[in-house]
Amino acid sequence: MPYKQFDRNKLKLRPLVERIHDVKQTVIKAVDGEIQWKDDPKYDLLAEAILNAKHKGATVLMMYGAHVIRTGNGLLMIELMKRGLVTHFATNGAGAIHDFEMAMIGATCESVAKYISEGQFGLWNETGLLNEAVNQGVKDGLGFGEAVGRCIWENEFPGREQSVLAMGYHLGVPCTVHIGIGSDITNEHPNCDGAAIGEASYRDFLIYTESVTGLAHGVFLNFGSAVAGPEVYLKALAMARNAAHQQGVRITDFTTAVFDLLPIESEDFEEAPPKTDPRYYFRPWKTILSRTVADGGRSCYICGDHSVTVPNLAARVIKLDREETGR
Known part of the structure; x- marks a missing residue:
């Protein structure tokens, strides 16, 4: 016997x-706006790694949680794009x-x-219009x-030029x-x-995995995604390496960075903590x-709020790119 399901027609x-x-829209930061500057050499090392990846045509993948958008980093991300x-x-x-709501109503x-x-x-x-967009897509x-x-x-949503997804398109x-089905309000x-x-999100996973095939000499950035970020990346890298190994190719020599709020009293990430350690x-x-x-490869961890960490990294790498390109 099938189990009884909730009737969505009951909803108001x-x-x-x-x-x-x-x-509100006022949270969005200008590309050249003032930032809370952090004097941390890890930002400079990451900026250089990103610029080197650009030179080599390698993937630079930025995975981010919703807080990155809520703290107004869209225009900075679009400039990097x-x-x-x-x-x-x-x-x-x-x-x-x-991203959708901010573009639609500010x-x-x-x-x-x-x-x-x-x-x-x-x-x-x-907000449910997002579902219609995916259904048609x-x-x-x-x-x-x-x-x-x-x-x-x-x-032509009013904030479309401030939307990461719209500008990506x-x-x-x-x-x-x-996505995680059941975890989103939509x-x-x-x-x-x-x-x-x-189906739509699985297509995205395969697109993501194709990007990961170009990660050698590239950079993987994870901003505040504690579950989807590492888990999607792990499976995609396994698939990419499986296919690469059959061609005698190795996907190594890349840089990873995690930006999150959890204080970690360590600078050595070569070994994961033991299972007896909650970390x-x-x-x-x-x-x-x-x-x-x-x-x-190499990795680093930067602790801080995304309203600070994203602008600090973006400012440095944009500065390096401007010095090189003259624009």
């Missing part, structure tokens, strides 16, 4: 104009939702405490990120979205098609900083 969705937004300094952006479902983010109590959390009409052979980016760009730079909506979002279960350390560069 409200318009976004009625929602109290915690994040335009300059060919980051060749692939990847995020989770929440990252796509915040605001995003709601109080979970307030709206979960009211039974209204995530249930806003216009799948029919057209697109992945999740490209489908959402196309919707933002072609429907416009400039032809892959921006992929790696999954609550009656127009959510599980088959479509699964062992912080996946970015054992996966990104240790295991995947063990065959040749």
Whole structure:
């Protein structure tokens, strides 16, 4: 006997104009705006690694959690995209939702405490348009990120030029979205098609994996994605190396970096912590900083809020690129 399923027709969705937004468009940082400067040599080393990767035509992949968008880093990321300094952006479902809402209405983010109590959390009409974008995108052979980016760009959302996904679509730079079904507010909506979002995100995983095949001499950056970031990267690298090894090729000699809020009292990431150490279960350390560069590469960890870390790295690498290109 099939189990009883929740009837989504029972849900009442409200318009976004009625929602109290915690994040407004004013949070978006200008490319040459003032930043909270951090005197940390690791930023300079990473900037040089990114520029070297550009010279060699290697992949520079930036994976990020939703907080990176909520703290207003979109224009900085787009500038890195335009300059060919980051060749692939990847995020989770929440990252796509915040990008979509910010482009559409210039605001995003709601109080979970307030709206979960009211039974209204995530249930806003216009946000569900993202599902329609993905549904149509799948029919057209697109992945999740490209489908959402196309919707933002072609429907001329007011903030489309501040949207990472839209500018990725416009400039032809892959921006992929790696979802967990049931973990995003758009999954609550009656127009959510599980088959479509699964197919779209799996296409993105294969696009992501193709980018990882070019990671030798490149850079992998992980900003605040503690589960999807390391896990998607790990499987993609396994696939890429499997195919490469059959051709006698090794995907090594690349740089990885993790940016997160967890204080780690260590500068030696060659060995992951033992299982008796709670830090062992912080996946970015054992996966990104240790295991995947063990065959040749280097890694570093920078602790800080993304409102500080993204601008600090972007400012340095853009400066190096300007000195070289004259623009």
